[in-house]
Every structure is written in structure tokens, then in C-alpha cells.
Amino acid sequence: MKDRFGRSAKMEQFLLKHNMHPSYTNMAEVLTKFRHHMSMGLAGNKKSSLLMLPTYVRIPHHLPQHRKVLVLDAGGTNLRKAVISFDEKGDPIIENFAKAPMPGSDGQEISKQAFYDQIASIIDEEVKEHRYVGFCFSYPARSTPEGDGKVLVFSKEIVAPEVIGSYVGHSLKEASFARNPESELSRVMVVNDTVTTLLSGLLRSKQKHYSSYMGFILGTGMNMAYVVPNFKIAKLDNLNLEESQVVNLEAGGFSVLYRGDMDRILDQQTSTPGNFFMEKMMSGAYFGRLCAITMEFACEAGVFEPDVANLLRPVLDDLDTKAISEFYNNIHDEENILGYIFSQVALSQREVAGQLIANLLQRVAKVVAATLSAMILESGEGLLQSSPICITIDGTTFYAFHGLEDEIRRLMKEEILIGAYQRYFEFTKVESASLVGAAIATYVF
Numbered sequence: 001m002k003d004r005f006g007r008s009a010k011m012e013q014f015l016l017k018h019n020m021h022p023s024y025t026n027m028a029e030v031l032t033k034f035r036h037h038m039s040m041g042l043a044g045n046k047k048s049s050l051l052m053l054p055t056y057v058r059i060p061h062h063l064p065q066h067r068k069v070l071v072l073d074a075g076g077t078n079l080r081k082a083v084i085s086f087d088e089k090g091d092p093i094i095e096n097f098a099k100a101p102m103p104g105s106d107g108q109e110i111s112k113q114a115f116y117d118q119i120a121s122i123i124d125e126e127v128k129e130h131r132y133v134g135f136c137f138s139y140p141a142r143s144t145p146e147g148d149g150k151v152l153v154f155s156k157e158i159v160a161p162e163v164i165g166s167y168v169g170h171s172l173k174e175a176s177f178a179r180n181p182e183s184e185l186s187r188v189m190v191v192n193d194t195v196t197t198l199l200s201g202l203l204r205s206k207q208k209h210y211s212s213y214m215g216f217i218l219g220t221g222m223n224m225a226y227v228v229p230n231f232k233i234a235k236l237d238n239l240n241l242e243e244s245q246v247v248n249l250e251a252g253g254f255s256v257l258y259r260g261d262m263d264r265i266l267d268q269q270t271s272t273p274g275n276f277f278m279e280k281m282m283s284g285a286y287f288g289r290l291c292a293i294t295m296e297f298a299c300e301a302g303v304f305e306p307d308v309a310n311l312l313r314p315v316l317d318d319l320d321t322k323a324i325s326e327f328y329n330n331i332h333d334e335e336n337i338l339g340y341i342f343s344q345v346a347l348s349q350r351e352v353a354g355q356l357i358a359n360l361l362q363r364v365a366k367v368v369a370a371t372l373s374a375m376i377l378e379s380g381e382g383l384l385q386s387s388p389i390c391i392t393i394d395g396t397t398f399y400a401f402h403g404l405e406d407e408i409r410r411l412m413k414e415e416i417l418i419g420a421y422q423r424y425f426e427f428t429k430v431e432s433a434s435l436v437g438a439a440i441a442t443y444v445f
Contacts, residue, residue, distance in 0.1 A: 083126060
């Protein structure tokens with residue numbers, strides 16, 4: 001990923017000095033520690049930084065058909081709704097799509113009542129006709145056997161402390177009836193976005209046989225989910241040991257990672273210092289800011305020429321992941337704020353900035369490759385080339401950076417899953433994965 005830009009010895013030395021260089025990320029070590037925390041989490045060991053949340057979601061034997069389902073997707077900065085059904089071929093039909101700002105995403109604290117009232121407002125018309133809602137809730141929540149979810153904590157800079165501890169499905173039903181006494185809403189199935197992404201991969205089963213399914217999100221936040229035999233989930237009693245269910249790792253909380261100076265500075269600037277270390281290293285909510293902090297220190301260290309540093313400093317606070325990805329993909333695009341600044345200076349300085357981003361992206365690729373591989377190995381699946389694991393991936397950040405997907409796949413196939421670790425997998429993408437998966441989820445509770 002780094003060959004597109006010229007090499008700057010100053011940049012290399014700077015990243016090494018501040019422990020931000022990708023060479024400090026040892027994939028074998030990350031893989032081993034991630035597997036250990038997965039095992040501890042399934043056993044209920046509180047020392048694990050992975051919550052390993054059972055969801056009680058089983059993989060359905062058949063794709064649903066015909067019945068229309070109201071679905072919601074709460075995550076990042078947007079709240080989305082749609083009505084989804086599946087035709088005789090199993091293809092989704094999406095109707096009545098709409099979106100609104102995610103409650104609590106504007107930086108202002110929101111009450112529990114206002115939080116659920118705003119969510120209920122987007123489905124005011126549909127609840128007069130639909131009894132079931134599939135709710136993709138993309139924040140840490142402990143699932144119940146009935147399909148509800150208890151909010152554990154908020155990530156992605158959502159400010160709604162009163163909502164923590166509430167049951168999402170029950171609270172939404174209450175808010176819906178308060179707004180609309182004619183509401184027909186009787187059940188809300190709450191599932192995480194990695195679970196819905198995993199379930200959406202079932203659409204690919206029409207063309208190929210897969211040994212198992214996984215979900216990976218790298219968007220505003222990041223997370224992973226996979227299918228686990230019940231006998232491995234020691235922290236739960238009264239499970240049918242002959243069955244399996246989807247487990248939500250809450251992977252963004254993984255804490256045993258080599259972090260540099262800028263990682264620690266970023267962490268202290270967030271609303272959740274000391275938490276979500278893996279998410280803060282790579283997700284869209286944080287990666288742009290991480291790049292900006294690193295650029296700021298690079299200016300102070302003389303990595304950029306003084307005239308470039310003077311142009312950069314005033315815009316660093318405005319940089320987000322979208323602006324960083326646009327510049328990285330085309331450093332000559334003068335419509336991008338960084339592209340415009342660097343168009344005024346020597347080409348070599350543009351390439352120094354590109355090299356900085358590429359190095360931070362290489363860290364992302366190595367951590368993702370190691371943790372996805374750990375999940376594959378823990379699943380025990382993917383042993384045959386004819387029956388690979390289907391890994392459905394969703395999220396704007398994953399697809400925003402040219403070459404990131406290819407580099408992750410290369411690292412997994414050529415540097416990790418080799419020899420005794422040989423496993424087979426495929427990456428796939430499903431449009432509107434969270435919404436489609438939420439509809440499928442209503443058929444498995």
C-alpha cells in the first residue's frame with residue numbers, strides 16, 4: 001500500500017520515534033492475544049477486553065419470502081428505516097426507505113425519553129400496518145433470549161447516558177404507543193450491525209456452499225461477529241449444546257494492541273478515554289482525527305517544510321476520514337482540502353503526506369488481517385476450498401481507501417493463513433446489508 005508514494009527518511013524516523021510505524025504491529029502476536037481474549041470472553045472471564053456477546057440468533061435454513069418487515073438501522077450518524085420483503089428467488093425488495101440524524105450524535109446530551117421518541121418518530125406511519133420490527137442497533141448491547149437488547153455503553157461519540165441500561169425493543173414499543181395509540185407494533189427484534197451483516201451473507205448461499213458465515217464492519221465504528229457452537233459458550237447455562245448461534249465480539253474494545261503516542265493523544269480527546277482502543281485505531285469516527293494529530297506533530301518535528309506546515313495547521317481540525325481518504329486516493333485532486341493545500345507546494349511534500357496516511361493504513365490492514373484470521377481459526381471452519389467461510393463486509397471506511405481490501409486479503413492469504421493455519425474464505429459485499437440482515441433476523445427468533 002505504500003509503494004504509490006516517494007520515501008521520506010524523515011517520515012520513517014518520525015513514525016518510529018512516536019511508535020506509530022506499522023513495523024511495530026506484530027500480526028502473530030495480535031492473532032494469539034485476540035484468540036486468547038475471545039476464549040476468555042466466551043468463558044465469562046472479566047479480564048477479556050472482548051465482550052463476546054451471545055445473540056441467540058441461529059442461522060436460518062431457508063431465506064424468508066413474501067412477508068413484509070419493518071426494519072431500522074441505528075448506527076454512526078444516521079438512523080435509517082425501510083420496509084423489506086424477499087421475492088421467490090430470495091432477493092430483497094426495499095421500500096419506504098428514509099433516514100434521519102441519529103439521536104445523540106450532534107455532541108449534545110440527549111435524554112432516554114427523547115432518544116426513543118426520535119427513533120419512534122421515523123416509523124410513525126409504518127407501525128399502523130406492521131407488527132414486527134427488525135432493529136439493527138449498532139452499539140454494545142447484551143441480547144436476551146426473546147430478541148431484545150440491553151444497552152451496555154455507547155461508542156462513536158453518541159452522548160446518551162440515560163439510555164445505558166435500557167432495553168431497546170421494550171423502550172421503542174413504549175415510545176411508539178405513546179406517540180401513536182393505534183400502533184400495531186408487538187415485537188422488536190434487536191440485533192447488532194455485525195450480526196445483520198453476517199446474516200445478509202446468506203443471500204450468497206444461492207450461488208455457493210459456505211461452511212460458515214462471519215460479519216465485519218469497518219465504517220463509523222468497527223466490529224466482528226461469527227457463528228459459535230453453543231458448547232463453547234461456557235458463560236451461558238441451559239443452551240442446546242447441539243446448536244450454534246451468532247456471537248457479537250464487540251471487537252472495537254480489544255485492548256491488547258501496540259499503540260503509539262498519537263493513539264494515546266486521540267484517546268484522551270474522545271468521550272470514552274481508556275476504551276475502544278481497536279476502534280479508535282481504524283474506524284471512520286476516529287481515523288481522520290488520528291491522521292490530523294499525526295500531521296500536526298509531523299509539522300512540529302520538521303517532517304514537512306515550514307511553508308507547508310503553516311498552510312496545514314489551520315485546516316487540521318477540520319479533517320475527517322472522508323477528506324483523508326479522498327486525498328489518499330488522489331493526491332492531485334485540488335477540490336480536496338489537502339489536495340488544494342499541497343497543490344501550492346512541491347510534489348514531494350504531497351507524497352510525504354500520502355506516505356504518512358499509507359503507514360497508518362498499513363497498521364489498520366495488519367490488525368484487521370490478524371483479528372479476522374483469529375476469528376476464522378477460532379471458528380474451526382474453512383478447511384475445504386470447496387466450502388470457504390463467507391465474510392460479509394460493510395462500512396464506508398473499509399471501501400473508502402483504495403487498496404485496503406486487497407492488502408488485508410493478501411496479508412491473510414500469504415502471511416497468516418498458511419501452513420498449519422491454512423483456511424479458505426471469501427470476502428463479499430451485500431448492498432444495504434444492515435437493513436437486509438435485520439429483516440432476516442425477524443425470522444430466526
